[in-house]
Amino acid sequence: MNSQQQNEKEEKDKRKQQHDNDVLFIKESVVRKLLNWNDCVDAMESALVAMSSASSSLSSTSSSSSSQVANRDEPFSYQTPRTFTMAGNDGVLLTMPGYAANYTLSMVTGNNEKHSTLACKLVTSFAKNSQLNPPLPTILATILLFNSSTGKLKAIVDGTDITAWRTASVSLVATKYLHRPQQNSILAIVGTGTQGRIHALAMLNYFPNAFTRINLWNRTKARADCLRDELNELFPEVEIVVVDTSVECVIDADCIVTATNSPLPLFELKDLKEDVHINAIGAGINHHSELPMEIYQFADVFIESNVGIQTELKGIAEFINGEIGEIIVGRKHLDDASGKRRTVFQSMGNAIEDGIMANLIYQKFIEL
Secondary structure (H helix, E strand, C coil): CCHHHHHHHHHHHHHHHHHHCCCEEECHHHHHHHCCHHHHHHHHHHHHHHHCCCHHHHCCCCHHHHHHHCCCCCCEEEECCCEEEEECCCEEEEEEEEEEEEECCHHHHCCCCCEEEEEEEEEEEEHHHHHCCCCCCCEEEEEEEECCCCCCEEEEEECHHHHHHHHHHHHHHHHHHHCCCCCCEEEEEECCCHHHHHHHHHHHHHCCCCEEEEEEECCCHHHHHHHHHHHHHHCCCCEEEECCCHHHHHCCCCEEEECCCCCCCCCCHHHCCCCEEEEECCCCCCCCCCCCHHHHHCCEEEECCCCCHHHHCCCCHHHEEEEHHHHHCCCCCCCCCCCCCEEEEECCCCHHHHHHHHHHHHHHHCCC
16 A cells, blocks of 8 residues: 555545544435445445345344354345334334445445445335425435444434435346346336336436337326436437336336336236346335236246245245345356246345445445
């Protein structure tokens, strides 16, 4: 390390020490400026690897389990299933705590420095917020970031944009490892709300030149029309088509994103190509109501983490092939001999992803 590098390190350590003495509040407008797809995908790939570590299968709060992995150098994580606290008749508070260790943020730091993160995401859902004057979002998120050595609170990070970008970034990682779109591919966005929109932007930015057409469908057609107009302005080289039915949206698609609250399946297995990838994002009655059971039965299904699947994915747990992180590290492989396969990434979201995203924003913020 030369003298300039040494000085930069000392300056960085000094700034970090100063920030460690304060509790930072990183508001939504700042978070938005610090987000970009390459950083987020890199961070979420690290999160998925940490969740698929052999140590992470413990996923426990017990001190005996913790002692077994305390001295390991590989990435690992702990998290418990999210908890729900009712707030009267109209609201609910979700709490999502998690700890991840020995992961990297190489796109941000430029090196293989190991990070550890202790965080808790708090989510409130109040359906009547949209009726207020002025209206508020029905779902609001905040992430508490702690010093992982002392437990001292070090940052409060607005989590609303982080949630949207985190979800789309994990889908990008899943698509990269399970499918990787080829040139002249067709993308279907089923549901053009917040998640449908951010997934369309994510796919077009992260896989440039892969998609020549996007099919859009939404229950309220005007919302699909708005997204079409936005995408036409940003990506004039891509054909953007608003269709009348969800089946029409997917029937010739190579990659599909479902992002609705539908309590019933939106299409059937017979509507799909033989070689297709689905990122199932939405949640209706449960996390998997958008797709019929036969798709789960006859596809290779992967998830983020096994934690909580027996309750949150009750009914399809038996069809799950594994975690995305297991594909990334090479512990599991897809059999591509036929060249034709249907794959599903069933998204749930979890505390490890949110905590690592919050740390990504924190690290970029203290460099400003």
